[in-house]
Amino acid sequence: PLPIRLRDYAPPPWRVVQAELDFELGIDASEVGARLHLARDPAQDAPLRLDGEELELLAIALDGAPLPAGRWRYADGVLEVDGARDGSVLETRVRVRPAENTALEGLYLSGSREAGFLLTQCEAEGFRRITFFPDRPDVLARFTVTLRADRARFPVLLAGGNPDGAGELPGGRHWARFVDPHPKPSYLFALVAGRLEKIERDYRTADGRAVKLAIWSEADAIGRCRYALGALERAMRWDEETYGRNYDLDVFHVVATHDFNMGAMENKGLNIFNAKYLLADPDTTTDDEYRAVEAVVAHEYFHNWSGNRVTCRDWFQLSLKEGLTVFREQQFSARMNSPALKRIEDVALLRRAQFPEDAGPLAHPVRPAEYREINNFYTATVYEKGAELVRMLAGRLGEAGFRRGMDLYFARHDGRAATLEDFLAALGEANGLDLSPYLAWYAQAGTPRLTARGRHDAAARTYTLTLAQHTPPTPGQPDKRPLPIPVKLALFDRAGRMLPLRLDGQTSAASTERVVVLAQAEQDFVFRGVDAPPVPSLLRGFSAPVILECDYAPEELALLLAHDPDGFNRWEAGQQLALRAYAALRDGGGEAAVEGWCAALAALFDDAALDPALLADLLTPPGEIELAEREREVDPARIHALRQELQRRLAAALGGERLERHHRKLAADAGAQPDAAAQARRRLKRRVLELLALHDPAAALPLAQRQYESAAGMTDRLAALAVLVRHEAPQALNALAAFRARHAQDPLALDKWFAVQAQIPGEPALARVRALEADPAFTLKNPNRVRALLGSYASGNPSGFHRADGAGYRLLAERLAQLDALNPQVAARLATAFNGWQRLEPVRREQARQALAALAGHGALSRNLAEIVGHLLP
Ligand code: B3K
Ligand code: ZN
Numbered sequence: 001p002l003p004i005r006l007r008d009y010a011p012p013p014w015r016v017v018q019a020e021l022d023f024e025l026g027i028d029a030s031e032v033g034a035r036l037h038l039a040r041d042p043a044q045d046a047p048l049r050l051d052g053e054e055l056e057l058l059a060i061a062l063d064g065a066p067l068p069a070g071r072w073r074y075a076d077g078v079l080e081v082d083g084a085r086d087g088s089v090l091e092t093r094v095r096v097r098p099a100e101n102t103a104l105e106g107l108y109l110s111g112s113r114e115a116g117f118l119l120t121q122c123e124a125e126g127f128r129r130i131t132f133f134p135d136r137p138d139v140l141a142r143f144t145v146t147l148r149a150d151r152a153r154f155p156v157l158l159a160g161g162n163p164d165g166a167g168e169l170p171g172g173r174h175w176a177r178f179v180d181p182h183p184k185p186s187y188l189f190a191l192v193a194g195r196l197e198k199i200e201r202d203y204r205t206a207d208g209r210a211v212k213l214a215i216w217s218e219a220d221a222i223g224r225c226r227y228a229l230g231a232l233e234r235a236m237r238w239d240e241e242t243y244g245r246n247y248d249l250d251v252f253h254v255v256a257t258h259d260f261n262m263g264a265m266e267n268k269g270l271n272i273f274n275a276k277y278l279l280a281d282p283d284t285t286t287d288d289e290y291r292a293v294e295a296v297v298a299h300e301y302f303h304n305w306s307g308n309r310v311t312c313r314d315w316f317q318l319s320l321k322e323g324l325t326v327f328r329e330q331q332f333s334a335r336m337n338s339p340a341l342k343r344i345e346d347v348a349l350l351r352r353a354q355f356p357e358d359a360g361p362l363a364h365p366v367r368p369a370e371y372r373e374i375n376n377f378y379t380a381t382v383y384e385k386g387a388e389l390v391r392m393l394a395g396r397l398g399e400a401g402f403r404r405g406m407d408l409y410f411a412r413h414d415g416r417a418a419t420l421e422d423f424l425a426a427l428g429e430a431n432g433l434d435l436s437p438y439l440a441w442y443a444q445a446g447t448p449r450l451t452a453r454g455r456h457d458a459a460a461r462t463y464t465l466t467l468a469q470h471t472p473p474t475p476g477q478p479d480k481r482p483l484p485i486p487v488k489l490a491l492f493d494r495a496g497r498m499l500p501l502r503l504d505g506q507t508s509a510a511s512t513e514r515v516v517v518l519a520q521a522e523q524d525f526v527f528r529g530v531d532a533p534p535v536p537s538l539l540r541g542f543s544a545p546v547i548l549e550c551d552y553a554p555e556e557l558a559l560l561l562a563h564d565p566d567g568f569n570r571w572e573a574g575q576q577l578a579l580r581a582y583a584a585l586r587d588g589g590g591e592a593a594v595e596g597w598c599a600a601l602a603a604l605f606d607d608a609a610l611d612p613a614l615l616a617d618l619l620t621p622p623g624e625i626e627l628a629e630r631e632r633e634v635d636p637a638r639i640h641a642l643r644q645e646l647q648r649r650l651a652a653a654l655g656g657e658r659l660e661r662h663h664r665k666l667a668a669d670a671g672a673q674p675d676a677a678a679q680a681r682r683r684l685k686r687r688v689l690e691l692l693a694l695h696d697p698a699a700a701l702p703l704a705q706r707q708y709e710s711a712a713g714m715t716d717r718l719a720a721l722a723v724l725v726r727h728e729a730p731q732a733l734n735a736l737a738a739f740r741a742r743h744a745q746d747p748l749a750l751d752k753w754f755a756v757q758a759q760i761p762g763e764p765a766l767a768r769v770r771a772l773e774a775d776p777a778f779t780l781k782n783p784n785r786v787r788a789l790l791g792s793y794a795s796g797n798p799s800g801f802h803r804a805d806g807a808g809y810r811l812l813a814e815r816l817a818q819l820d821a822l823n824p825q826v827a828a829r830l831a832t833a834f835n836g837w838q839r840l841e842p843v844r845r846e847q848a849r850q851a852l853a854a855l856a857g858h859g860a861l862s863r864n865l866a867e868i869v870g871h872l873l874p
Helices: 219-224 226-243 287-302 315-336 339-358 380-413 420-429 436-443 554-563 567-587 591-605 612-618 624-629 636-654 656-667 676-695 697-710 714-726 732-742 747-758 765-773 783-796 807-822 824-834 842-856 863-872
Strands: 014-024 030-040 048-051 056-062 072-075 078-081 089-096 106-110 117-121 141-150 156-159 162-169 173-184 191-194 197-204 210-217 251-257 270-274 310-312 416-418 449-457 462-470 485-492 514-518 522-528 535-537 547-550
Touching (some): 117 251, 141 191, 156 173, 191 270, 210 219, 210 226, 226 251, 226 315, 251 287, 287 676, 315 339, 315 380, 315 420, 339 380, 339 567, 380 420, 420 436, 462 485, 462 514, 535 554, 554 591, 567 591, 567 612, 591 612, 591 636, 612 676, 624 636, 636 656, 656 697, 714 732, 714 747, 747 783, 765 807, 783 824, 807 824, 807 863, 842 863
Parallel strands (some): 251 270, 310 416
Antiparallel strands (some): 014 030, 030 089, 056 089, 072 078, 141 173, 156 191, 449 462, 462 522
C-alpha cells in the first residue's frame, strides 16, 4: 500500500453528526448495530465511504429501507454506499469476534474465556474493527451507546459519556445506555463489560460539578487501586489550578487490564489502563513504578482537554496532543515530586530513547510527512521530543504568557480538530508574538549539535560566547536549516558565584540567569563587565533538545558539579566528567580523568545536604545505549565491560567500608512507603549496593541476600534480587524461586521476574531467554510478558543481545515473525530493537543485516512490521 502523506490532507466529504450504537455482547461473537446520521460537505462530490476491517456485515439500510446488494460494495477495508444524501441515516449491523482478536485492537477479550472481560481499544484506527465509520479524527460525532449482555457473565456494563438508564431484559439479560454530550472522534470511543470491582470517590470540580470517580479492576487487584485514585484527584486539582481546566462529565471511569498494547488510553470518560500503570501497593510496586502510575494517570486525565476537547485534525498532528500532554504531565510530576530529579529522568529518557531514534534509520520529524501505519508513529520523537518543543515555547512565553496562549488555544478550538499551526498561532497571538519560526522544529528530524566557545577579553572586560549549530542529515532530509535554539545560561566566577549578566545592548537590570536564542547557524553573544574568565553554565534545565559540545576544562566541570544551583546542570556536569573518564579508560592513558571524576563524587558522597536521589543519579554514569551513541563503530560487549570497569573504579575510590557503612545507614530505615524522601533513600541504597557488589562481591552479596529477605517492599526486594542475579551469586537461584513463589498470582510481579533474568549482561543471556520462553508462564499472546522477556533482552541488555555470533538477532527475528501473526503493533515496536544496527562493528553488523533480511523475506509481514523492517533495511 502507498504511504499516506500530510500534504494530501483533504477535509472529510461526509461527516457523522450523531452515532447511535447498539451492542449485543458475547465472548465469541458480538453484534454491533449502528445508526449514523450523516452530513455531506456541499463543496465535495465524493461517494459515501466508510472504514471497516474484519467485519461480517449482517444488514444494511439507508433512510429506513434495506439496501439491495448492488447499492453497496465492501472490499479492502472500505464500504462504499450509493444514494446517500445530506441528512441521510445509514444503518448497519455487523458481527465481530472478540475472543479471536489477538491484535488487541477493536473489541477484544482480556483474560480467560471463563473469567475475563470484554473491552475496546480504538486509537488510532481500531474503531473500524467494531463498526463501519469514517474512522478519522476530524469527524466528531455525538455518541449514544446501548449495551446488552447476559447479566451473570457481564454484570458490569460501561461506555464513555454519562449514564442514561439501565434495566433488565428477559432471559437473564440486562442493558445499560450512555450518552456523551461532547462530540468526539471515533478513536475516543470505549466500552467495557464483565465481572469487575470498583472503588469510588466523590469529586467536586472547581466550577461546581459533582463527579463520581471510579477505578475498576478484577476482584483480586481492587485493593491495589487506591494510589491511582489519589493520583487522579491530584491531577484533576492541578489542572484546575494550573490551566483552569475542569472535568466535564458526571462520571469518570478508569479500568485496569493485563492485556494491553501500550500504557493506557484516554477514551472520553472511560480511560483504560495497562494494569502496570494503574495498580500499586508497596509489596508489588517499585518506587519507579509508583511515579509512573502517578504520571500516566495524570497524562490520560490531562488528555481530556489536550486531546479530547481539542483533538487532532489528522494523525500527522499527533504531537499536538501527545507532546503537549507529556509536557503537562512533566510539569505536574515535577510539582508533585522533585523538579530536578524529574528533569534528569526525562532528559535521560530522551537521550536513551529519542536521540538514538533521531540518529538512525527510523528518524522522523515530530510531525512526520508520511506514514504507512500510524501505530508505528507513537514514538519517543512524537512524545518526548514533542514535549521538549512545547517546553521551549512555554519557556519563550513565560508562565503567564503560556497560560494566556493555552487559554486562547482551548477557547478557540474547543470541540474541534486542530493542527500544530493552530497551536502555535494561538500561543503567539495571545502574546503578540510570531512563533512560526518554531514550526521548523516540527518538520525537521535529527538532533542538532550545539557547539559553544567562550573568549574573555581582559582589557575590554567582555566575555564573548560563540554558539553554533549543525544538524546531521537524516533519511530523506539531507540538508538541514538552522533552528531557533533557546539557551538558558549563567556565568560563574572561579569561586563558584554567579555573575550578573549584562548582554551587549541590554538596558534592563542585570540578572544572573537568562535565555539567549541562537537563531542562525552561528552567533556571538557579548557579555560586559566580566573581570576574569568565567565558567559558563549552558543549556540550564536542558533548555533545548540538542547535543551540547563545549570544551570545558575538567576543573570547570568540577566547579559546576560542586556549585551550580541548577540541579539538572549540576548532574549534567557530573555526566560530562563521567564521559571523559570513560573515554580515558577506552583510549588508554588519561588516568587523571578517571581519578578526577571519582574524587569529585567522593567529595559529595557524605554531603548531608545533598538529596540522596540526586546523589544516586550522580553516582550513575551514562548508560550503555547513550555511550554507544557516541561511538562510530559500536561493540556493545566492550562498552559494557568498560562501563563496569568505570564503576568499579568509582567504587574502589569510595572504598568498600564507606559503601558498606552507607548501605547500613540507609537500610536502617526499612519502610516501603512511596513518599519522595523514602524513595530517594531507597534509590541511593540500591546504587550503593550495586557499587559495592562491583567492588567487593564477597561483602555485598550477603548484604543483598539479607536485604532480599528483610525487604519491606518491592523496591528493596527487586534491587537485592537484581544484584544477586547479575552477579550469579550462589543465593540467586533460591531468591528467584522465593520471588516466584511469593508473587505467583501476580502477573506484574512475574513480569519483573522474567525481566530481571533477561537483563543479566553477557552472552549467556541468550540461553537463559530461551529457557524462560519454555516456562509455562510465558506466552506471546500477552504484550506485558513479551516486553518483560523479549523486550528486556533485545532493548534492555545490549551486551546480551548483540552477540558476535548473531544468535540474539536470529532469535528476535524468529519471534517477530511469530508475534506478527498475533499482534502486529507489539511486533513492530519490538523490532525497533534493531535500530542502530548499521553502526555496529562489522561482524555484528553483518549478522544483524542477515537476520533482518531473513525477516524481510518472510513473506506475509503485517503493514506494521513491514514498514519498520523496510526503514531498517532500505
Ligand atoms: N493515546 C494513547 C496511545 C494510543 C496508541 C495507539 N497505538 C495513550 C496516550 O498517549 O495517552
Ligand atoms: Zn498521550
